Amino acid sequence: MGQTLLSLVFGTEAMIPYEMVNPTARSYLQHPKTNNQDLADDLDVINELRDSTRIRMKGYQQSTIKSYNKNAMVRRFQMGDLVQIKTFQNTMDPKDGKLAPKWEGPYKIKAEAGK
Structure with a gap:
């Protein structure tokens, strides 16, 4: 689908405990003051992500149905x-x-x- 299930539900990726103890680029660039605004922006974009994922999933389902029906005999x-x-x-x-x-x-x- 191109997205993880967690990002489709909550709008953001999960942080593993290792990223909290040893800072990575993702946690290092995060500022506590702008974190709430960044999360709100992610929630605005989540509907677009869900729609694009739904379109990609429908295309995959249609191609699977087409390839199955090609070999099915009535x-x-x-x-x-x-x-x-x-x-x-x-x-x-x-x-x-x-x-x-x-x-x-x-x-x-x-x-x-x-x-």
């Missing part, structure tokens, strides 16, 4: 077709182990439930 079944249903862990017999069947069926389609 299958249309008609009434009367025979289909098999994949078995899940809760429908398998635990005594069968790894030799348990992966599919159940065949089942005949009687009605259309929706899209």
